[in-house]
Amino acid sequence: MTGFKVIAGGERHVFSDLTTVMAAASPRRSGDELAGIAAASDAQRVAARRVLADLPLRIFLDQPLIPYETDEVTRLILDTHDRAAFAPVASMTVGEFRDWLLSYAATPEALRALAPGLTPEMVAAASKLMRNVDLVSVAAKTRVVTAFRTTLGLPGRLGSRLQPNHPTDDPIGIAGSTLDGLLYGIGDAVIGINPATDNVGACITLLAMLDELRERYAIPTQTCVLTHVTNSLEAIERGAPVDLVFQSIAGTEAANRSFGVSLSLLAEAHEAAQALKRGTVGQNVMYFETGQGAALSADAHHGLDQQTVEARAYGVARAFSPLLVNTVVGFIGPEYLFDAKQIIRAGLEDHFCGKLLGVPMGVDVCYTNHAEADQDDMDILMMTLGNAGVTFLIAIPGADDIMLNYQSLSYHDVLTLRHLLDKRPAPEFEDWLARMGLLDASGRLPPPAPDAAPVRRLLAQGA
Structure with a gap:
C-alpha cells in the first residue's frame, strides 16, 4: 500500500x-x-x-514507519512484539481499537495483558482519534505497578518526585529544599536532582549526601542524580550509592545517538544497577525522561510527527522495566508546543500512550516563560492527569526551578491534588510519614507550621 x-x-x-x-x-x-x-x-x-x-492495526507491523534495517528502535519494537498478547485486537482497525479501549470490555486486567502486544505506533494512532476526555478515561483504568523501596502505580495513590535543584549544586541548599519537600509528603517516587554540572565527582558528592539523608531519617524512597548514563556507570564503578540510573531517551536511533546513548549502553547500565541489589520491595532500577520535540530538535525524526516519535520512546523505556518514566511536557518550548492548549493535549497523549504500553508514566507539568501558558493552565493539566491516574508528578520549591529556569508544580500543588482527589503517597512512604508524626488523625498531611513538633524532631535527628 x-x-x-x-x-x-x-x-x-x-x-x-x-x-x-x-x-x-x-x-x-x-x-x-x-x-x-x-x-x-x-x-x-x-x-x-x-x-x-x-486502517488495520497490524499495518504498523507490516509497514514500519522507519525501516527495520536502519533503526535499532524499530528493530527493538518489532523483535519484542508479543503476537499472542496482540491476538485479541489483531483483527481490529484503528477506529475499532479506539472504540474497544473506551468500552467496558477494556478492563484493567485486559489492558495489562494486552500491553506487550501493542506497538508505540498503534497506541499513537489510537490517540489521534481521541478527545482529551477519552485519553483520560482509558488511562484511568490502565495500571502499571513498579517498585524499588516504594511501590508506585497502585490504585488510590499519587506519587511525587521531589526535585530540589540548585544553581551551584550546593549540598546545603539542596538538603534544605529536600527537607521542605519531605514535610509536605513529597518524594515517594524519587528524590531526584538535575545537576548544574555534569561532573562525575560532583555527582558522587550529591549521591552520597542524598543517601546519608535517606539513611539518617530511614526514609523509604529512592534517590537519583539525573546525570548522563555514562557518569552513572562510572559512579557505580567507584562504589557510589546509586539507586536509579537516569537517562533522557527518544524514539529513534539517531535521536538517541544525539543524547550519546544506544540500546546496548542502556542494557549495560540496567545490568550494572540491578547487580547492586539496593531495592527492598522491588528491583526496577531505571529512570527515563522524554519529551515531544526531542527528535525533531536533533533532526532525527525521519519525517514522523512528534507525538508518534514520542510514543516510540516509551517502546525503548519498556524494554528496560523502569521504575519511573516521565515526559517533561512543556520544557522544550513553544517551538514544539506553542501554548497551553498544545501542552495540555501533549501531556494527556503522552500519559495515555505510555500507560497503554505498560510504562509507569509520570508527567512534569511544566512550561517555559516564553510559552503562551501560565500556572492556571498547569493547574488544569495537573487536575486532569490526577483523574487519569498519573503515576507521579514532579514538584519543586515554589513551582519555580531556579537552576533549569522553567515553571513546574510546587510541593503545595501536589499536596492539594492529593487532598482533592483523596489520593495518598506510596504505602511504604505513607507509613514513614505516620511514624514521623507528620499525618493528622485522619491520615492527611497538612502543611506543618515551621515550629511544629515533627519539624523540630526531624531537625533534631539530623543535627
Missing part, C-alpha cells in the same frame, strides 16, 4: 504514505508545523483521521 485517498467535505485528499497520514491526523502543534509535516487545514486533518480509523 503506497497511498491513501479519501473524499471529505466534498474535497479529495491524498496522502502519500502511512507516515503522512499519521502526521496529518495529529492535533495541531507548532513542532509539526515547524517540520513542515502538519495538516494544511482542519479539513485535511479530519480526512487523515478518517483514513487512519479505517
